[in-house]
Amino acid sequence: MENAVHLRVAAALELASRPLIRVGIRVGQVTSWLVLAVIVAVMLTVIMNALGMNELLRWETDVFLFRDAFTINSATELQWYLYGIFVLFASTYALHTNNHVRVDLFYQRFPKRIQHLVDLVGHLVFLIPFCLLVAYLYWPQVEMSYVSGEQSNFGGLGERYLIKGALPLALVFLAVNALGRIFLGLALILDPRLESKESEHAG
Amino acid sequence: LAVSAATLAEGPRQIDVASVFDTGNFLGAGAKYLGDEVEVASGGDIKFRVYEPGDLVPAFEVFNAVSSGAVDAGWDWMGYWAGTIPLLNLYGALPFGPTPEAFASWMWSGGGVDYIQAEYDDYNIKVLPCFVSPQETGGFYNQEINSVEDFDGLRFRISGLGARVLNKFGASTQLIPGGEIYLALERGRIDAAEFSVPQVDEVMGFEDIASYYYFPGWHQSASWFSLIMNKNVWNQYSEEQQAQMETACRSTLAWSMTSAPHRQVQALNEMQERSDIEVRRFNDATLNELKAAWEEVVAAEMEDNPEFREAYESLMAHAQLIEEWYDLQELP
Amino acid sequence: MLAEYLLPLLMVACLFGGIFTGYPVAFVLGGLAIIFALVGEVPLPFLGMMGSRIYGGVLENWLYIAIPLFVFMGLMLEKSGVAGRLLLTLQRLFGRVRGGLAISVAILGVVMAASTGIVGASVVMLGLLALPVMLKQGYRQEMACGVIAASGTLGILIPPSIMLVLMGSIMQLSVGDLFKAALFPGLLLGALYVVYLLVMGRLKPEWMPLADPDAEETDTTPLAFALLRDLVGPVFLMVTVLGSIMAGIATPTEAAAIGAVGALLLAVIARKLKYATLRDVCYDTAKTTAMIIFIVVTATAFSLIFKRLGGDYMIMDLVDSTGLGPYGLLLMIMLLIFVLGFFLEWIEISYVILPILLPVIELMDFGMSTQATLVWFAVLMAINLQTSFLTPPFGYALFYLKGITKGQVEITTIYKSILPYVLLQLLGLALCILFPALVLWLPGLV
Numbered sequence: 012m013e014n015a016v017h018l019r020v021a022a023a024l025e026l027a028s029r030p031l032i033r034v035g036i037r038v039g040q041v042t043s044w045l046v047l048a049v050i051v052a053v054m055l056t057v058i059m060n061a062l063g064m065n066e067l068l069r070w071e072t073d074v075f076l077f078r079d080a081f082t083i084n085s086a087t088e089l090q091w092y093l094y095g096i097f098v099l100f101a102s103t104y105a106l107h108t109n110n111h112v113r114v115d116l117f118y119q120r121f122p123k124r125i126q127h128l129v130d131l132v133g134h135l136v137f138l139i140p141f142c143l144l145v146a147y148l149y150w151p152q153v154e155m156s157y158v159s160g161e162q163s164n165f166g167g168l169g170e171r172y173l174i175k176g177a178l179p180l181a182l183v184f185l186a187v188n189a190l191g192r193i194f195l196g197l198a199l200i201l202d203p204r205l206e207s208k209e210s211e212h213a214g
Numbered sequence: 215l216a217v218s219a220a221t222l223a224e225g226p227r228q229i230d231v232a233s234v235f236d237t238g239n240f241l242g243a244g245a246k247y248l249g250d251e252v253e254v255a256s257g258g259d260i261k262f263r264v265y266e267p268g269d270l271v272p273a274f275e276v277f278n279a280v281s282s283g284a285v286d287a288g289w290d291w292m293g294y295w296a297g298t299i300p301l302l303n304l305y306g307a308l309p310f311g312p313t314p315e316a317f318a319s320w321m322w323s324g325g326g327v328d329y330i331q332a333e334y335d336d337y338n339i340k341v342l343p344c345f346v347s348p349q350e351t352g353g354f355y356n357q358e359i360n361s362v363e364d365f366d367g368l369r370f371r372i373s374g375l376g377a378r379v380l381n382k383f384g385a386s387t388q389l390i391p392g393g394e395i396y397l398a399l400e401r402g403r404i405d406a407a408e409f410s411v412p413q414v415d416e417v418m419g420f421e422d423i424a425s426y427y428y429f430p431g432w433h434q435s436a437s438w439f440s441l442i443m444n445k446n447v448w449n450q451y452s453e454e455q456q457a458q459m460e461t462a463c464r465s466t467l468a469w470s471m472t473s474a475p476h477r478q479v480q481a482l483n484e485m486q487e488r489s490d491i492e493v494r495r496f497n498d499a500t501l502n503e504l505k506a507a508w509e510e511v512v513a514a515e516m517e518d519n520p521e522f523r524e525a526y527e528s529l530m531a532h533a534q535l536i537e538e539w540y541d542l543q544e545l546p
Numbered sequence: 547m548l549a550e551y552l553l554p555l556l557m558v559a560c561l562f563g564g565i566f567t568g569y570p571v572a573f574v575l576g577g578l579a580i581i582f583a584l585v586g587e588v589p590l591p592f593l594g595m596m597g598s599r600i601y602g603g604v605l606e607n608w609l610y611i612a613i614p615l616f617v618f619m620g621l622m623l624e625k626s627g628v629a630g631r632l633l634l635t636l637q638r639l640f641g642r643v644r645g646g647l648a649i650s651v652a653i654l655g656v657v658m659a660a661s662t663g664i665v666g667a668s669v670v671m672l673g674l675l676a677l678p679v680m681l682k683q684g685y686r687q688e689m690a691c692g693v694i695a696a697s698g699t700l701g702i703l704i705p706p707s708i709m710l711v712l713m714g715s716i717m718q719l720s721v722g723d724l725f726k727a728a729l730f731p732g733l734l735l736g737a738l739y740v741v742y743l744l745v746m747g748r749l750k751p752e753w754m755p756l757a758d759p760d761a762e763e764t765d766t767t768p769l770a771f772a773l774l775r776d777l778v779g780p781v782f783l784m785v786t787v788l789g790s791i792m793a794g795i796a797t798p799t800e801a802a803a804i805g806a807v808g809a810l811l812l813a814v815i816a817r818k819l820k821y822a823t824l825r826d827v828c829y830d831t832a833k834t835t836a837m838i839i840f841i842v843v844t845a846t847a848f849s850l851i852f853k854r855l856g857g858d859y860m861i862m863d864l865v866d867s868t869g870l871g872p873y874g875l876l877l878m879i880m881l882l883i884f885v886l887g888f889f890l891e892w893i894e895i896s897y898v899i900l901p902i903l904l905p906v907i908e909l910m911d912f913g914m915s916t917q918a919t920l921v922w923f924a925v926l927m928a929i930n931l932q933t934s935f936l937t938p939p940f941g942y943a944l945f946y947l948k949g950i951t952k953g954q955v956e957i958t959t960i961y962k963s964i965l966p967y968v969l970l971q972l973l974g975l976a977l978c979i980l981f982p983a984l985v986l987w988l989p990g991l992v
């Protein structure tokens with residue numbers, strides 16, 4: 012019984028899901044701290060504005076992202092670069108911690124197995140196709156931004172492709188993590204005993 | 215009676231056009247006008263469906279959407295894409311540039327279109343500059359500007375090359391999202407803001423919250439708006455149909471140049487009736503210093519950007535000829 | 547009409563079906579966009595716009611930066627215990643008034659509304675601050691959730707409001723006039739909420755109990771001292787946030803960061819700022835923000851495809867096909883917006899409806915100037931759209947609230963909780979229709 016095929020498959024799936032989920036949560040936790048950086052960037056804008064300052068620093072050679080000066084508009088644009096990365100990777104984190112909103116009228120009355128089935132099918136039919144298709148179709152725009160050297164039109168930041176590229180990157184990351192959830196869901200359907208073990212690992 | 219293959223080619227009967235301005239205002243209305251003209255010129259074969267900003271794609275994404283073919287066409291202010299094609303600063307907002315008439319002359323008879331089309335080729339876009347707006351205003355201010363020293367520390371919502379001129383005098387030129395300009399100006403988070411021509415500014419309600427409305431708009435003496443079309447779409451049309459669209463485009467240009475100037479003064483009068491806004495002019499000393507600073511900025515820009523230098527020199531030489539002609543014809 | 551608009555109708559039906567499976571709402575929206583794009587044979591390049599809409603409309607749109615900042619502020623105040631003490635002391639201040647706590651929430655909602663126009667931010671912040679305290683005090687869940695969701699949406703109506711700015715630009719109306727026009731109706735709705743709470747306090751006292759007498763005894767601090775101790779910090783914070791906007795130090799978005807810094811300072815003063823607290827606040831801010839933003843991200847994809855498949859023509863046909871007089875048409879439009887609000891975002895509704903309706907409304911004769919008619923109509927529509935955040939099953943405010951209850955509150959409870967407020971909204975709307983002066987007096991258009 013212990014060695015029944017479906018149990019071995021469940022164990023393998025669970026094992027395969029672990030690293031995916033761990034990385035998803037870890038990346039989400041690390042990028043969470045960016046909210047503090049967003050606060051600093053906004054406060055910098057407010058303070059520079061209150062002082063009527065346009066430039067904090069100017070230097071000779073063009074550098075990565077900041078070009079040749081740090082102006083009030085650099086601070087303003089930095090806000091949304093940071094916010095963009097923060098929110099994009101947080102969506103994967105929220106996937107693992109089950110923070111995305113459900114209308115759980117019926118869902119919460121379903122047996123666990125059915126709940127896993129709903130999520131599993133949903134990830135396959137809704138989430139993964141959405142992430143992959145949007146990422147795939149947006150990629151040419153990232154390339155175009157890179158090739159054209161797109162930058163701020165207001166003396167702010169350069170390297171627009173960074174924040175544009177973060178979008179498809181984060182969506183693919185989300186899809187891969189959803190795959191991890193599918194593995195785990197399958198494992199739990201095949202071997203409900205893993206459920207108790209699972210709750211210990213809840214992120 | 216040879217009918218060439220080109221004239222048989224057929225593009226879509228309806229062109230989706232993503233506008234970067236609401237079609238309710240003068241700037242966005244250009245897209246509708248152009249659409250009507252295209253319909254007339256093509257005998258009803260080609261129609262525009264103009265989408266409001268954000269309806270298909272956010273305004274700032276129109277260029278990319280047209281380039282990638284996601285949308286057939288876009289209606290834009292050319293300056294929006296200067297982050298991608300720096301040369302467009304010249305067409306969008308050129309400080310101390312020629313008048314709309316002289317600029318239009320260079321555009322269609324002095325090679326102006328060719329310079330930008332060469333740049334747009336890299337992005338698979340056909341550009342039709344169809345609309346030029348009158349000189350913009352110098353902006354709404356809550357402080358008097360009596361000399362360039364008054365720009366020191368002034369918090370001003372302004373974009374483009376004009377911002378770089380003001381930076382030389384210590385102004386803090388900034389980005390405020392459209393939805394927050396009103397409150398920012400009302401509460402004093404910024405001291406001044408420039409937006410557009412009076413006819414368009416009128417709707418923003420700035421006259422209620424600002425003390426002074428300054429002229430002239432030295433930072434933007436003419437600004438261009440255009441139809442940009444994905445070349446895969448454009449190339450599907452026969453030469454005849456393409457010519458119909460160009461004709462419609464020039465007719466729209468004529469409309470923009472003839473229907474606007476008197477409206478600005480009417481709008482200005484309406485604003486003054488409704489509010490306590492004071493219409494003022496920058497004094498000559500201020501304008502001269504701004505001009506001197508602009509010459510430094512443009513010299514730097516020409517050094518960094520050979521395409522800009524070529525087009526700018528061509529434009530200014532063309533404008534010079536026009537000026538000489540009018541000088542010659544001047545009556546006492 | 548049914549056959550012609552099969553796909554958009556089917557799309558709405560699938561949306562409703564999809565969300566009731568219990569699969570996350572955000573992913574249902576995104577998935578349906580893709581599925582229907584394929585079914586409706588939408589060309590691939592067109593689908594490329596989804597990415598542009600997400601980038602340009604959500605990431606590059608820095609009005610949304612206020613969301614994580616206000617969420618951070620709310621979580622910080624909650625985790626440092628500042629929020630809980632504030633509301634309990636407010637409750638003592640209101641003395642024996644039944645529902646005093648709920649009324650404090652409604653008032654806080656109006657105050658928040660004056661500093662932000664982002665519904666997600668206000669609902670989440672109010673929810674984080676007030677919900678645990680209200681439930682701990684024995685409030686019925688329906689009582690607690692309703693007032694939080696409803697007051698949290700007032701921000702989109704009470705100026706500053708991005709919705710009014712957008713409508714002003716579409717309708718060519720002065721933003722200043724619209725701000726003035728929306729102020730009284732916004733306050734009126736807030737007042738209606740308070741009246742309702744007072745009435746319910748009489749009718750169903752057991753639904754909103756007063757503070758536990760035992761708890762009150764343990765807090766033997768004299769009220770005046772407690773007020774000073776618990777109110778000074780948060781009041782200072784609120785004054786700073788609002789004050790920084792009023793004094794022209796910050797834009798509304800920037801004021802959110804000032805609030806976040808203020809909340810950090812209060813936590814430091816309360817000696818509650820440990821590394822673990824800060825870490826948890828950052829983590830929770832990320833998860834909560836993602837919950838809000840990802841719905842916006844996928845909703846933008848959903849509405850793109852809905853329109854592409856003819857959804858907008860379907861709506862236009864509906865408006866065109868009526869042959870009603872001015873008031874009949876007005877009511878029909880209001881009803882239409884109300885129904886669209888069940889499943890579309892306010893931005894989409896504004897763009898679909900306003901351009902078609904503008905010429906119609908300009909010609910309608912309600913016995914006032916065209917300018918006044920347009921301003922009046924815009925505000926009526928704004929109230930209606932604000933209501934759409936609250937209407938089940940697809941009300942964003944309800945989802946945001948659900949998102950932060952961590953499974954404590956069922957969605958049905960939230961649905962039930964909101965019904966009285968939807969009725970109050972309709973009452974407020976009716977009052978503004980019957981008495982246009984409520985809208986037009988302040989901008990001087992009567």
Ligand code: NA
Nearest residue numbers: 659662701706
């Ligand atoms: Na507001």
Ligand code: NA
Nearest residue numbers: 887888934940
């Ligand atoms: Na709704």
